[in-house]
Amino acid sequence: MIELNGEPYLDGHEASTFLGIKLSTLYTYVSRGVLKSYRQGMKKRRLYKQAELEALVRLRTSEDGAETVVNTVTEIPYAREWISDI
Template sequence: MIELNGENYLNGREASSFLGVKISTLYTYVSRGVLSSYKQGIKRQRLYKQTELEALLRLRSSSDSVTDTASETTELPYARDWVPDL
């Protein structure tokens, strides 16, 4: 985790682990506009805001409670299940 300007950022490995998805799914979220990534300096490394990752988990958790109140999971589904055109 990296802190910049008072915000916490995670690298790709950390972000995919945080969300419980494969790194390729994380990249799919970015390419489909579900999540934003941020360039770190002149390197190719991309960073992900922890607050945005937490919001994505809350979004998924709240949609689970609407569709299936018996399930208490916070795991994200495969991207093909909730991102169109995959």
């Protein structure tokens, strides 16, 4: 974990482990707009905000408004499904 401006960031391997997915799936989420990555300096290294990763895991709420944790990230709908709900 890397801390920048008081905010924790994870590299690709840490982020994929945190989410319980393959690294290639993490890259797919970024390319589809489900998750945002941040470049560290001039390097090609990409970082992921820990807060955004945690939010990705807590996507759905139950009927009574209590938050439920999604067990697997594969349950996350594509961005086009979110847009159609608006």
